[in-house]
Amino acid sequence: MDSAEFHAAVYDKVREIPVGSVTSYGHIAKLIGMPRHSRHVGQALKFLSPQTNPPIPWQRVLGASGTISSRGPGSDGAQRQRDALEAEGVEVTVGRTGEMRVDLARFGWFPAPVTTAGGRRSTSGEDTEEEDEDA
Template identity: 40%
Template sequence: MPRTDEAEHWFNAVYEAVQEIPLGCVTTYGHIARLLGYPRRARQVGICLKHLPSNRTNRTSSAKGGGDESAEEDENDEQGEIYHHFHDDNVPWQRVVNSKGTISHRGPGSASRQAVALRHEGVTVEQDAMGDFYIDMARYGWFPARLPSEEGESEDSDSLEEEET
């Protein structure tokens, strides 16, 4: 089912925000929602990450001789494979956890896959007696007041106003 323009904009905003989480850091679904100006949309951030496309279709089309340029021009390549601008290789989905610092279970093996990906980035992931994976958010947490891409935006507009006067 195709997404509405509003939903597509939200998904893309979430993916762009998650791309700004530094290597070796972790944040929460709620913090991403807050950074985007919608503090009550933590679950929707989780839904976006749950539906993040796999890069397998991109790899498949490139391996079959379809270049990235042709895939970007046409959403479907000659093999019918779909090209996704945002996918699990360029959006570090693994860096987002729940507010308790634990990895949410989204399906069989998903939590352990996320733990492996985080450990690969140097994040220590512990497992408790119940089998839940958790991260020390005091050590690895990333909670800026603004996204790094937004830093200086208001300063730039302020300096432009000063130059005009």
């Protein structure tokens, strides 16, 4: 798979994230069949954000713990991401160290991968997890 196709795949998946929901780089990587390329997903987003026509909702992609990546102190990207998320109705909390994170139990969006063959994970039905958690 070329970087171009990788970017396309990432773009396609990220675009599927429903409004008001978030997911992790790692999950995107899994969805496109490359669970070890979590870091490259982020790179793809960086590469795509300024040039995709229907703007890619990169703000809906966070770290595996629901934490927003720093992306550099000088860059306000993280701040913009938080703002964009809140604008969509996603609750963003800030810790002491200024770390911003989202409650994945409430806003997380983790569809099961296709699991072509050999992959354990029941092909029939859906995975039994998450679902509505109301507090």
